[in-house]
Amino acid sequence: MFHQVPPQNYQRLAGPLSRRREVWSALMPRRGRAAFRIAISATLAVADALTICGLGIGLELGYYALTEGGLIPSAESRALALAGTLTLIVVLANALREEYGIENALSRKPHLRRAATTWLMAWGAMLVLGFATKTTNDFSRVVVLGLFVAGLPAMIGLRAAMLALVRRTITPEAASVSRVHLVGYEEDIARFYESHDAEALGLRVVGTSYLRRVERDADANTRRAQLDEDLDLAVSVVRFLRPDDVFILVPWGDAAEVDRCVDTFLRTPAAIHLRPGGVLDRFPDMQVARVGRLSGINIGRRPLSIGEILVKRAFDICVASLGLLAISPLMALVALAIKLDSPGPVFFRQRRYGFNQEPFGVFKFRSMRTEKNAKFVQATRNDSRITRVGAFLRRTNLDELPQLINVILGDMSLVGPRPHALAHDISFERRIAQYARRHNVRPGITGWAQVNGLRGETLTDLDMERRVSHDLHYIDNWSIWFDIQIMIRTFSPKAYRNAF
Numbered sequence: 001m002f003h004q005v006p007p008q009n010y011q012r013l014a015g016p017l018s019r020r021r022e023v024w025s026a027l028m029p030r031r032g033r034a035a036f037r038i039a040i041s042a043t044l045a046v047a048d049a050l051t052i053c054g055l056g057i058g059l060e061l062g063y064y065a066l067t068e069g070g071l072i073p074s075a076e077s078r079a080l081a082l083a084g085t086l087t088l089i090v091v092l093a094n095a096l097r098e099e100y101g102i103e104n105a106l107s108r109k110p111h112l113r114r115a116a117t118t119w120l121m122a123w124g125a126m127l128v129l130g131f132a133t134k135t136t137n138d139f140s141r142v143v144v145l146g147l148f149v150a151g152l153p154a155m156i157g158l159r160a161a162m163l164a165l166v167r168r169t170i171t172p173e174a175a176s177v178s179r180v181h182l183v184g185y186e187e188d189i190a191r192f193y194e195s196h197d198a199e200a201l202g203l204r205v206v207g208t209s210y211l212r213r214v215e216r217d218a219d220a221n222t223r224r225a226q227l228d229e230d231l232d233l234a235v236s237v238v239r240f241l242r243p244d245d246v247f248i249l250v251p252w253g254d255a256a257e258v259d260r261c262v263d264t265f266l267r268t269p270a271a272i273h274l275r276p277g278g279v280l281d282r283f284p285d286m287q288v289a290r291v292g293r294l295s296g297i298n299i300g301r302r303p304l305s306i307g308e309i310l311v312k313r314a315f316d317i318c319v320a321s322l323g324l325l326a327i328s329p330l331m332a333l334v335a336l337a338i339k340l341d342s343p344g345p346v347f348f349r350q351r352r353y354g355f356n357q358e359p360f361g362v363f364k365f366r367s368m369r370t371e372k373n374a375k376f377v378q379a380t381r382n383d384s385r386i387t388r389v390g391a392f393l394r395r396t397n398l399d400e401l402p403q404l405i406n407v408i409l410g411d412m413s414l415v416g417p418r419p420h421a422l423a424h425d426i427s428f429e430r431r432i433a434q435y436a437r438r439h440n441v442r443p444g445i446t447g448w449a450q451v452n453g454l455r456g457e458t459l460t461d462l463d464m465e466r467r468v469s470h471d472l473h474y475i476d477n478w479s480i481w482f483d484i485q486i487m488i489r490t491f492s493p494k495a496y497r498n499a500f
Contacts, residue, residue, distance in 0.1 A: 040166060041100040047162050048094065049087045051155045052147075056083030059146045078139050083147065085129070089122040090155075112156060113479040119152045181238055181270070182208045183261060184249030192249055192275075207241050209234035211250070211257075227257060231264040238268045245271045303440040303475050311480055316414050320407040331401055334365055334393065341389040344370035347402055352419035355442045360411040362419055363402035367393050397490075403445045415483040416444025417471035418455070428464050435464075438471045441478075448474040448482075451489040 060079035064072035094100060099114065130136040180203050182189055189208055211230045214223045238246060246268065248261045258274065265272050289298035304312065335346040348366040351359050367390025386394065393399040406412040412419070417438040420428070429435045449455065449470035454463075474482070 044100040044159070044162055044166075045091050045095065047158050048155055049091055051158050052087045052090065052151055053080065053083040055151055055154055056080070056086075056143065056147050059143045059150075060140065063140060063142050063146075079143060082126075082139055082144065086122055086126055086147075086151075089125050090118055093118050093121065112481060113477070115156050115159065116152060116479060116481055119155070123148060178203045178245055179206045179241075179243045180204065180245045180247060181206060181241060181243040182247050182249060183234055183265070184211060185213060185251075186210050188249040188251065203245075206243050207237055209237060224260075227260055231260065235264055235268060238265070238270060243270055245273060247273045247275050249275050304478060308478065312413060312478075312483070313410075315480060315483065316407050319414055320404045324404050324408070327401060330398075334389075334398055334401070337389045338366055338387075342369055342387045351422055352443065353422060353425050353439055354411050354419065355439060357425075357436070357439045359422070360406070362412070363405050365393055365399040365402060366390065367399050400445055407445065411442070413442040413444045414446070415474075415486045416442050416447055417474070418447050418450060419443035428461075428468075431461055432465055432468055434472060435468055437475065438468065441475055446486060446490040447471060448486055451486055451492065 056079040057077075060072060060077060064070070097114070097118075099118075127136075130139075182192065182205060184192075189210060209230070211234075212226060214226055218226075246265050248258065248265070250257050250261055252258060252274070262272065262274070287298050288295060290296075338344075338346050344366060346366060348364045348368075349361045350364070352362045354360045367387060368385040369387060390399070403412055407414055425435075447470075449467040452470055454467040454470055474486075
């Protein structure tokens with residue numbers, strides 16, 4: 001067995017003596033590290049508190065100045081009490097969820113969903129508290145509404161700026177990063193270095209312990225003795241370097257070796273992590289979960305939780321119902337234009353796969369000439385089958401308006417992956433990885449792929465792969481705010497880029 005400190009920037013030093021001193025200084029724990037990490041977390045929490053309190057007080061001062069023409073008397077001010085209570089709830093909730101931790105700051109995951117959930121939960125608690133204490137009438141409705149609407153964007157904006165600053169500040173040489181020791185076979189550790197960049201991960205690898213492969217014809221006692229020797233030496237190195245975390249990179253197929261590594265390193269004051277090859281890279285949200293009394297590794301949650309499904313469905317029904325009422329005159333005019341332009345029905349209904357690959361009939365305004373016993377062929381640019389009115393409807397997306405009926409019926413959602421013809425689904429599912437995951441949510445009238453210009457004719461598999469990657473991004477990052485953003489962007493020029 002042999003040990004190695006991985007090549008890092010701090011090792012490229014001039015002079016043997018200064019090199020050795022600075023390398024050992026970089027490897028060993030630094031004083032004040034815990035205080036520095038706490039200071040960063042506290043700064044993030046204070047930023048949230050100042051945002052909420054400052055916005056609440058500013059709204060109250062501005063509203064009073066506009067209505068009364070002066071400063072509000074301190075005895076009548078209620079903004080500090082409102083914003084202070086709200087701040088307490090938000091900061092405590094974020095602290096309990098470790099939102100202010102450095103690891104969370106370095107994760108580079110979008111924080112919008114978690115921030116929105118915490119914000120809505122805090123306001124729900126405020127409503128309950130106000131009802132219980134009979135103080136809801138003490139606060140200005142304008143200030144309350146303004147704080148509710150503007151507070152979340154302001155907090156997210158400042159949080160994004162703070163996190164960007166933290167990510168630029170924390171490098172592998174910084175005192176606050178996690179110090180990691182790697183243990184495993186040479187090929188597994190080499191694979192780790194090939195696929196990961198310590199600086200991008202926000203950690204510093206302070207040491208590496210390589211386990212020796214045992215000859216195939218060796219007996220069980222020889223194997224155990226050699227592994228015990230390697231692990232005893234690795235434990236001595238870990239005790240000397242005092243890393244925060246030890247990553248065991250032994251493949252899970254070597255169950256006996258993994259068990260021995262776990263038993264051995266549990267004797268050291270470091271956090272122990274198992275990393276089974278590239279599985280964690282494919283499923284970054286993997287976690288241990290319980291179902292009843294059974295424990296297992298959860299590599300992916302349901303696309304939407306029960307609560308998220310209810311919120312999305314309520315939003316769909318409300319908006320679709322109001323939309324149908326608002327555009328009914330327009331739909332009548334479109335229907336009349338279709339009848340005058342070419343013979344045939346006003347609506348065109350085609351079977352598509354929906355949620356869980358269950359087929360349904362999607363409604364559209366007819367944009368092509370009717371043909372008896374016609375086989376499905378994807379529409380192409382300058383397709384001779386498209387009518388004059390149909391060309392206008394397709395360019396403006398007006399042919400999709402009847403799908404509001406599908407939304408109310410529960411076959412579709414306002415936002416989601418666009419449903420394709422059955423022939424396309426069957427064909428692309430065989431050729432494109434994870435294509436079928438698009439059916440894990442209801443299909444939508446508009447979607448993340450469409451507002452990014454990925455619509456229309458798919459000439460190559462690469463065209464469909466781009467569309468699928470955007471659909472999967474939507475599924476993995478869904479929030480009601482994301483739906484609203486997509487609906488707004490549906491009317492942008494980019495969303496019509498490939499329409500025909």
